[in-house]
Amino acid sequence: MSNYISHIATVEIPVSKLDRSVNFYVDVLGVEVEFKGEKNAMLSFQSKGVPTIFLVETAAEGKSLSFANSNDGVEHSVIDFYTPSLRELHQWLQEKNVEVGPLNLNQEHGLGGFGFKDPDGNLLSACICCIKGNKPAH
Incomplete structure (x- = not known):
């Protein structure tokens, strides 16, 4: 190490x-x-x-940050931002006309997230997850 x-x-x-x-x-x-x-x-x-x-x-227009999962084809972000208010953030971004994906929540585990894009199409993600010392909000 x-x-x-x-x-x-x-x-x-x-x-x-x-x-x-x-x-x-x-x-x-x-x-x-x-x-x-x-x-x-x-x-x-x-x-x-x-x-x-x-x-x-950069002049590399059209190339954005994201990758496809080779197992299921799902597009993933490279960066996930933590939020304790996932539903509220999702709604707020929609109201601001930011391109957002569907809200995915696992009520059993308290985990979830959704993707959203910046003006260049870079895929970002917001999530609520168990980070050492943090408990998921329900």
Whole structure:
């Protein structure tokens, strides 16, 4: 086991229009802009131990973050954001005209989530799950 790495520091996301994406992430995720350059921006949740988001403007339009599960063909996000208010977030994103997928809840285990897309089509996900020390909300 390596003692050199303790956690994820930042997640980098490709975007085609930096200003539009910064506005989306600030509005939808509630992050703050730590730094904004001409072609990149560092966003933060302002919470200790939580990775920052580094948006990088790129000309690779049409290529978005996601992958297909080779077992069942389901498209998966690369990033899942935790929320204790899954139903409320799902409804709020719909009201903001964000493209969202169906709400999936397992009442027996208290687990669930749904996908949503940023302006470039990057698939993100919101989930409620059992993280060490956290109990699922019902």
